[in-house]
Amino acid sequence: MESFKGESMVDFFDTFITDLDCLGYLASIKWGKGVCIRATPSPILID
Numbered sequence: 001m002e003s004f005k006g007e008s009m010v011d012f013f014d015t016f017i018t019d020l021d022c023l024g025y026l027a028s029i030k031w032g033k034g035v036c037i038r039a040t041p042s043p044i045l046i047d
Contacts, residue, residue: 034046
């Protein structure tokens, strides 16, 4: 996982130009391997 620790604000805003850029990055970290639904009799993996 990439970290922005120590990045300047200029570098941060160059990387995340829009809110959607930031949201896409966070979503890729959280759900990069898909979503697993465990509330079903057998877990379902959604890519």
